[in-house]
Amino acid sequence: MRKRNERRGAIQAAFDRLSATAATARGAAANELARVRAESAKREHALRIARHGVTAAARDPGELEGSEQAEFRRALEEAVEERTEVFSEWTARGPGQLGELVAEAAPGTAAAPWREWLGSIGTADARIPAPTLWRFGTAHAPDAPEAAEFPAAVPLLDESHLRITCRSGTLESATRDTAESLVQNLLLRMLSYYEPGLIRVHVWDTARLTGTLPGLFPLTRSGLLTAHDPTRLDDLLEELAEHIRRIHTTALLGGHTSLKSLAAETGHRGEPWRVAVLFGDGEPLKEEQQQQLQRVARNGLACGIQLIVVDLPMTVNNALESVTLLAPDLARSSMTGPHLAIRPDEVPPRERVSRACSAISETFQSRRARVRTFDDLLPEQLWTQDSTTGLSAPVGFFEGEPVRISLGDTSPHTLIGGPSGSGKTNFLYGMLGSLAARYSPDELEMYLLDFKEGVSFAQFTPGNRDPSWLPHARLVGVNVNTDREFGLALLRFLATEMRRRADAAKEQEVTKLEELRQRDPKGRWPRIVSVIDEFQYLFAERDAVSSQAATLLEDVARRGRSQGIHLVLASQDVSGIEAFWGKPAIFEQFILRVALPKARRVLVDNNTTALELPRWHAVVNHESGVKHGNEVVRVPDATASETFDSLQHRLWERHLWETGRRNALPPRLFDGSHLPGLIGTSDFDELRPVTTRRPRVLLGQVIDVRGTAAALSFERSPGRNLAVLGSAQVDATAVLGTSALSLGRQFSPGRAAFTIATLTEDTSEDAWAVASTLRDAGHTVTFIGPGELGETLRGLSDLVDERSGSGGTGSDAVPHYLLCYAVDAAQSILERKEPESRVSGLDQLRKTLKQGPECGVHTIGWWRSAQRLRNTLGMGPTDDVGAWVAFDVQGQELAPLAAGQLITWSPRVHRGLFFDRSVHSHPEVILPFDLSEAVDGSTGEPEEVTAEPNNLPRPRGPETVSSNISGEEATDD
């Protein structure tokens, strides 16, 4: 029993323990349940609070269900705490930092309140970087624990387009008015920031003809704002697209990708900004318009075209910011994200806006009306621009603002047209001056040729009154209208230079001048501008010159582009230039066209703007003359005194200072109305006595860019004689004199002998001057008249025999030069036979011509016609005279002397044809030299003949003077 009770007690105790444990467990579970319930309730409240917004819940908790519950209070406390924690960094720094950022990125009117600036005129010019942000409202973070505000701003102009959307989308809605005010405020900021004229506004409203942005209306008076017809959106979009095309082909030539980068690199922008504001109605545009709008949006910013679209669907991948107006005083912006609320800026009173716009308009009008001068084309500092990628300089003004021309890869060459008196020369002066002031002579060289009668380019060379010259000019050709060959020479020179540059580029494994300059930064590779005024003269006749000119022009025009060689061709009448228009390959390269008033054919046929131009204006067109490329400019007077001449002086002085007076070389001047002086011609001046068996005989000057002397060499081989042909005595004697004097300079005294025979009275003075100059130089000279001719020729014939007989053709013998003035005048004397030997002077002359050169006896003779030379030479071949120079002889008469080839040549004053059968395939045109400074002025009576040191018989004869001018003491034979 006791045992049973014990067992029972134990069971009871176990049950009690179990009950107690179960009760504990139940209590814990109930507690846990209560805790979980409370937690869950708090979470639900937290969720509700979060959904409702912490700020709103804290402001008005009663709005939320269960707000009386303790869990709600706890949840709200925690949410507020958490928000404070999360926002702590923002609260401490965010609004302040953003305020500073806007203050920095949006200086002056870009962010300041309108009261501080509205009505004052902007002063910023386009060279300084534009503000990167423009303020439009005040933002705050509604959820932030503290309601700190900061400015809301958007990037505009070069940076981004702007899309404004009204949430309600209805036209009449208040938000739409806010949108208009917002646009107006932004435009006013821009218009008041910059100098009037730099911001042009275009407004299109699908629903309204006028009345949009009424406060800005005064801007329309000066064209700063254009209101476009609601039905003509296509026109506006096309106009904007044209701007983009034109800016790409003008301002952005030379590798710049945007006007912004152009301004940053060069300090000039050249184009205003165009802000196009399009008000839509929320509906998409027609497909074509939409595409055009997208194109403008894509390419516009680089060209200063900025879009502000209101309620117009537009998608652009980048550079588009948006503002969505949710209510008149509430906006969101892509700049600030969805969590920030923006209150648009206050709108200034309408009359204040109108007054400010009137002031901007008037200032712009008066700026536009001011007369811009040549000096306004010039930069503040000379020679600061780099020509690596191209050349660009203003040439005139549109609305008072400079308009530039560009020469580079995209528009390599220029065609300028305008009738006589329309101002072509003046335009060229303006253009060259503007370029020359910007680019140093190491960046730009000029080759200038004027086919006009007159000397308009002579200004660029030193003159008697003005010693200055244009430092960029390397060659100036004036009065060349009869010397079309000079045009050819210039084109040939350019073609050679082009090849030289291409070779240098190839060596550096590149193809263009631009790349060559990058690879060879120390090299001197200036761009070349070559002007040919009245270039139609080049094609004046259907002859070899014209066809060669066309071929060369095509070559230079096509390949010059990449080698930095730019042609500028000007003409009063380009229409008739068959060789030019007949070769599209040439004129297609002339992308830049300049048409002066009444110019025909320079622009494309349906572009008649030039016909209506007022005086002193020009159409500048970088699009091969198509209409949308037209830029009408007013051209300042560049030829009046104190314009170009003053600039030239400044440039010249700087050039002398930089290079040193002795190194500063003036341009070579080719003046077709003057003969070049023999003294001063480097080929003559540089001749020195040398031991040579091939002395050079100079004759005249070749028509080339360098001013090279035409020469032949007198080596000891058959045919090395020279005939001068034709009746032009002055020219013929000049050639004879040049040849003798040039030979004289190549021998020391006693190392050459001269016999000078003057066979007409007319020539004795010239011949004597040459003889006495040679004598003064120490040479042995025998001067004879017709009376001594027979004996002289006999002596020469003996000399030839003697030297031939010596076997070595007298190789060491002193060379002997027979200079004969008017050989044909002595024909009858020459034909006279010696009674005993029956040998005539003619026989002896022929023998001297034939055999002399090999023995160092050369003849330089003047015959007054080609036929008379043939009479002297007889019926045989003419190759004993291997070279000739002909003046006033028709081409066909010369054919037999040039291996029968067809020679088209009409004689011209002071121009000769030179043919050396050993080197020439065709004769070349030469100018005789002016010897006045090269010969002794003394024309006194020749001295009496006394001695003959070279075994020549002493000339005698009653009818002429004769003299041996040896410079030595004369002794009787």
Ligand SMILES: Nc1ncnc2c1ncn2[C@@H]1O[C@H](COP(=O)(O)OP(=O)(O)OP(=O)(O)O)[C@@H](O)[C@H]1O
């Ligand atoms: N923009 C201008 N402003 C004032 N005067 C000008 C202007 N352009 C030209 N002139 C004057 O007009 C005259 C003729 O100009 P220019 O010699 O340049 O014309 P052109 O077309 O070259 O004529 P031509 O072919 O007959 O020489 C000159 O006296 C010149 O000073």
